[in-house]
Amino acid sequence: MSTSATAPIASQYRFYAAHVVRARRVGASLIRVTFGGAELADFAGGGRDQSVSLFLPHPGQHAPVVPVEQGEDWFGGWRALPADVRAVLRSYTIREHRPAETAVDIDFVSHGDTGPASRWAALAGPGDRVLLLGPAVPDNRSVCFRPPDGTDLVLLAADETALPAVEGILAWLPAGTRVRAWIEVPDAADITDLPTAADVEIRWIVRGSTPPGSDLLVSSVRAARLPTGGTPYAWIAGESGVVRALRRHLVDERGFDRRRVTFAGYWRRGLSEEDLRAEALAGATA
Ligand SMILES: Cc1cc2nc3c(=O)[nH]c(=O)nc-3n(C[C@H](O)[C@H](O)[C@H](O)COP(=O)(O)OP(=O)(O)OC[C@H]3O[C@@H](n4cnc5c(N)ncnc54)[C@H](O)[C@@H]3O)c2cc1C
DSSP states (O other), rough: OOOOOOSSSGGGGEEEEEEEEEEEEETEEEEEEEEOOOGGGGGGGTTTTOOEEEEOTTTOSSSSSOOOOOOOGHHHHHHHHHHTOEEEEEEEEEOEEEEEGGGEEEEOOOSSSSEEEEEEHHHOOTTTTTEEOOOBOOOTSSSSOOOOOOOEEEEEEEEEEHHHHHHHHHHHSSSOOOEEEEEEEEGGOOOOOOOSSSSEEEEEEEEESSTTTTSSSHHHHHOOOOOOOSSSSEEEEHHHHHHHHHHHHHIIIIIIGGGEEEEEEEBTBBOOOHHHHHHHHHHOOO
């Protein structure tokens, strides 16, 4: 990670207080929550797949509980709080940031009440309080979509959790960029217009009753005829097992340069985000 001469990048992190302005369904499977709050005027975003850590209250709490530490100490401080007190921490994409309105939109996949974030979004109403940890800028890895110079074809593969990121990426890409995208969604009603100046060919894959995290997306990419030659860049996000399989396919079977494949497991079947964080921490200390 690059750092500025004056301060470590992590110290730029701070909490931004926000509250729900409105919540509404978009398509069959997403809930768009618009957050407002004066602090959002200073929130810096980098567009594309910009993501944040979102802090939610537990049921019965008025506001999310976070440590007083900000900057690089926030995570240790958060972990030191009792698990049933500290805010629920989840990763989400900033679908749209409108600084002039001090507003931010986040699209939550509604996947039932097994997860606290999905449950929270289904019940979200005006005034509900949250915190965002930002800014969401490339320097601190909150923006991962970064096609290297010379890219002449962009490939995007995503499930519905990464649909907001795909929308952000397509809105950001310059006119004329050649893009092939595969997007898996639960329901035909999730298919939506994705405004862009880029030259895009999108293949929507409607999952229907097939469980999420199946091989539908991999099969669809595998079956695709791609232009040969040129300098492609691929961005893949969604269920971790699917993302890994897609990356393997592109690198091992299609001969992609692995440095030109950005991949991110946004969730993993059967594991909560806490489970994933615990697994990563155990791996880091093993
Ligand atoms: C950088 C980044 C950006 C992300 N952006 C978005 C976004 O904009 N919108 C969005 O909806 N998600 C996004 N996600 C994914 C989101 O963080 C996870 O889906 C998260 O697990 C949801 O938290 P939860 O509390 O609802 O469920 P958890 O408590 O984390 O999980 C509970 C159970 O639900 C399952 N589960 C989790 N997510 C799903 C799902 N989508 N479908 C079916 N089962 C699921 C888990 O496997 C687990 O069994 C993003 C993730 C990352 C890393």
